[in-house]
Amino acid sequence: MIGSGNKKSGMEMSEGAYKKMIERKKRIAKVRRWIATLLAAFCAVLFLMPIVLTVTNSFMAASEISSNYGQVFATSDSGGKTFISEKVNLKFIPDMVSFSQYITVLLKSPDYLFKFWNSVILVVPIVGFQLLVALLASYGFTRYRGRIKEIIFFTYIILMLMPYQVTLVPNYLVSSWLHILDTRWAIWLPGIFSPFAVYLLTKYMRRIPVSVMEAAQIDGAGEWQIFRHICMPLCKGCMCSVAILIFIDYWNMVEQPLILLSDDSMHPLSVFLSKIKNGEIGLAFAVATIYMVPTLLVFLYGEDYLVEGITYQGGIKG
């Protein structure tokens, strides 16, 4: 009925013509696949180029950087100290590979390492404790769903969707009430209680069949035992994904420290990097690379977890 026209045209064709048609189709498919691959490769190059450039440029000696890019970073001040060429020479590979920048950063000027340490000390407790608080809360949301819990959960979702411009004002108010402004607590506490991880973990936990937990309950397990020995092992993968997502988010933070920490010495490296002075521009690439390393390591180790985590995030209604 529906496909009849189709069939007829196929029957009328001679065998040779039919073969030709098939071959033509195959060729078109092949060409198409090539084009798609090339397109993907092109995009991949575009995506990777900035990262690769940053890394390769970090191996340049200071003089090379200032002669190549001095112009770019000198504009804000009265002028560069070294000679500046007319053009900005973007180089993929340094003329001379040198580790002098890294040696300076790691051994001679402790300022950068100190800021790096600041970043670590701000981010690690947030990742750990947000995960812990969220695990407890999502277990609470998963067992026995009731109307009040649903309302609370909905509030969490709304809060999660609010941009910083909205949430920072309340955070600032509370921090000033509690007198924790300009201390690390002002970053830690709102971070720890951020609803993001709760949302993701709850969505995951609600997929665990209820019967598993009920079986444990019938066998005499208390709530804590069910949580500790059944829920947590089942959520291991999801916990990794959530931890990675939180880590990326806070490693990259700029807004919170700018507003909540007026003391520059406590700022993380992410804020400090943009304030590197003109004379030290040679170091900037090395510092940027060092700052990138933890996230790239996490990525190498947990790419699949990351993808999984993003996938769980999709479908807000579920």
Place this chain on the structure above:
Amino acid sequence: MERREWPFRRAVWQIWKKVREIRKEAKGTGNKKSRPPKLSRQGEESKKILSVHRKGGKAGKGSIEKKNAKSRRISAAFLTPSVFGVMLFFVVPFIVVLYYAVVNNPIQHHFVFLDNFINVFNNAAFRQAAYNTMKFSVIAVPLAVVLSLGLAMLLDSKIPFKSQFRTFFLTPMMVPIASIVLIWQVLFHYNGMVNDITALFGAGKTDWLKSEHAQVVIIVLFLWKNLGYNMILFMSALGSIPKDILEVAILESAKPWQIFVHIKIRYLSSTVLFVTIMSLINSFKVFREIYLLTDDYPYNTVYMMQHFMNNTFGNLDYQKLSAAAILMSLVMIVIIGILFLTENHFGKDVEG
């Protein structure tokens, strides 16, 4: 050869529905066969027992009920740390912010209703910031959705090295913006690489970061950073479209674009919604990129909401801050509400 048409969109959907019905029936009969009739009666009996227990609970005899109530309370206790924190750091202060937005100042507490909002509206900096932020979102969000869908389709087609490409596209998401800003400044400098490339096509030089084109630079950076994340969402959604309906459509000699428009898009609608919302939120976060590229006072076209907020935090003008925050949250709620409603309208007849 005669032109192949596909006027049978409706037919495909009907066939698909039939297939679903048949499947359901098959499932139903299978279940009936596998389950002996005794069991169902047992189920009823157990219900009776439960109801007896429930009645008994009132009299204080039902131990199961008691236990359940107890564990219900304990499981609710798991919530307390988080709820306490969220209340303290988000909900309660937000209510205070709401209050601050309608009084004249935090000391006198005169009720002035909408005055603060009017003041904020009349503030030129706020209008500039709101306009820029809106313009940025309106341009960047649809671009992000469409381009990431394109990338996902690209990876969904049969190309080699799929997982490698996925990794490549996802890396920008991991890299902190602060690390990448330096190279961005080099690329978009007046004598930089981007101008060299545009010069090849005969375009004049532009000083990207210090002109009206600054927004272009930021949009490129935004897309670079966010496309990977959106792509993953779309890829998982594309993977979850049932294969049979695609096969039915191919049998009905649907062209690829028809399959895309009439089938894939409809299955993707909820993902499109989610990606739009996430991109919108991320587009508000773009202050980060601008701040790191240009510092506190950037060129006018990239003066964003967050700049306004930061500068207002500087003077600690609570009224302005609260009113602006409330306005922002209202706008967010309205936008998200509209998105949800449209999605409900369009994605109705598709089973997720």
